[in-house]
Amino acid sequence: MKKLTIDIIYKFSQGGIKHLLQLIILFYGTYQLGSNDFGQYVYITTIIITLSLFLDFGLSTTLMKEIAENKENENKIYRSIIPYFSILTLSAGVIFLTFSSLELNIKILLGLTLSIMPLCSVFDGVHRGKLDFKINAKYNFFAAMLCIILAFPIINHFNMIGLLFLNFIFYFSLLIQYIYNCRKNISSKIIFDGKYLLKVASYSVIIGIGFIGQFLYTKADIIILGKYGYLSEITTYEILDRLLMYIILPFGLIAQVLAPRVINSDIRKIKKITNFLFYISIILSPLLYLLSYFILKSTYIYNVQLLDIPYSTYSVIIPLLIACVPIRIFAILQTQALIIPLGFARIVASTTLFFGVINILLDFLLLYNYGFIGIFYSTIIVVSLNTLSQYILFGKSSNGKKLV
Numbered sequence: 287m288k289k290l291t292i293d294i295i296y297k298f299s300q301g302g303i304k305h306l307l308q309l310i311i312l313f314y315g316t317y318q319l320g321s322n323d324f325g326q327y328v329y330i331t332t333i334i335i336t337l338s339l340f341l342d343f344g345l346s347t348t349l350m351k352e353i354a355e356n357k358e359n360e361n362k363i364y365r366s367i368i369p370y371f372s373i374l375t376l377s378a379g380v381i382f383l384t385f386s387s388l389e390l391n392i393k394i395l396l397g398l399t400l401s402i403m404p405l406c407s408v409f410d411g412v413h414r415g416k417l418d419f420k421i422n423a424k425y426n427f428f429a430a431m432l433c434i435i436l437a438f439p440i441i442n443h444f445n446m447i448g449l450l451f452l453n454f455i456f457y458f459s460l461l462i463q464y465i466y467n468c469r470k471n472i473s474s475k476i477i478f479d480g481k482y483l484l485k486v487a488s489y490s491v492i493i494g495i496g497f498i499g500q501f502l503y504t505k506a507d508i509i510i511l512g513k514y515g516y517l518s519e520i521t522t523y524e525i526l527d528r529l530l531m532y533i534i535l536p537f538g539l540i541a542q543v544l545a546p547r548v549i550n551s552d553i554r555k556i557k558k559i560t561n562f563l564f565y566i567s568i569i570l571s572p573l574l575y576l577l578s579y580f581i582l583k584s585t586y587i588y589n590v591q592l593l594d595i596p597y598s599t600y601s602v603i604i605p606l607l608i609a610c611v612p613i614r615i616f617a618i619l620q621t622q623a624l625i626i627p628l629g630f631a632r633i634v635a636s637t638t639l640f641f642g643v644i645n646i647l648l649d650f651l652l653l654y655n656y657g658f659i660g661i662f663y664s665t666i667i668v669v670s671l672n673t674l675s676q677y678i679l680f681g682k683s684s685n686g687k688k689l690v
């Protein structure tokens with residue numbers, strides 16, 4: 287229990303300093319660039335995050351699972367997985383640099399960032415599998431602190447280029463620390479273990495499909511808004527989505543700490559807790575919506591802007607976001623701490639991909655009918671249905687025995 291508590295503290299420290307940097311970028315970047323230009327920055331970086339997600343494609347989570355199941359797999363990973371993955375990410379950066387139509391200095395920074403982001407994620411996954419959360423926390427702290435120190439002068443003098451450069455500095459300094467720490471393992475002889483590569487790739491693809499689905503009902507919203515010229519609305523979306531994320535973040539960090547520990551646990555005992563949390567979430571969600579709706583309608587804040595967002599917009603959006611909180615907390619605990627570590631990643635892959643496609647269709651439909659607010663209607667519908675379907679399928683999928 288002491289070790290678990292310490293690991294949670296380390297994970298919170300890692301997430302806390304990283305998100306402090308993101309908050310500085312969000313608010314100072316919005317102030318310095320304005321909502322339109324900062325919306326363009328969010329749009330561009332979302333595309334890079336998407337490409338990075340495709341490159342990782344569940345590999346970091348798979349490697350966490352591999353090491354948690356058998357510590358001896360670490361040597362195989364360093365000798366037969368990471369070297370080939372490094373070649374893949376480097377190639378992706380070169381391809382982006384070659385074919386991107388962006389300005390040269392922008393696409394150089396984005397290409398370099400794209401080459402190293404997935405590698406940082408993979409090293410993070412390896413250390414999570416080893417329950418070495420201290421290393422991840424320490425390295426993220428140093429990388430984030432370096433960027434925080436440099437943030438104000440760089441953003442002030444270079445605007446959007448400065449924001450992109452800060453992203454590159456963060457991931458580059460993080461990768462250098464990981465490489466130095468693992469230098470003995472990395473310098474060992476590279477081997478080609480086709481059987482092990484196939485095993486890792488097979489499970490990674492399943493998780494990756496789920497992550498792509500996750501993208502389709504989160505970051506895809508930003509790309510759709512950018513495609514239709516809603517650049518200032520992207521900034522609004524980013525602010526509100528970020529606030530929601532910070533509420534949910536502690537539970538995501540806890541889920542990552544719990545994940546390697548539940549792999550060899552009794553799933554039946556865990557499911558009792560899961561059922562309880564599910565019922566709590568479906569009760570709290572409508573109650574919180576109604577409470578926040580009536581609070582906003584009954585207070586004297588008409589024509590008052592919140593973070594440059596008009597009352598007519600946030601009075602509708604905030605209750606929807608608050609209603610999402612219990613559902614998303616349950617969803618992240620269920621998927622990250624239970625379903626994926628216990629070997630049921632196919633459930634997450636199939637449901638999330640299906641509802642991700644549904645989200646895209648609803649985005650276009652509701653954006654046309656309700657404008658910017660339609661994006662949030664689509665989100666709560668899709669998140670609710672996806673979480674419910676995962677809960678039902680997971681309850682029926684443990685060795686063919688019904689658990690719900």
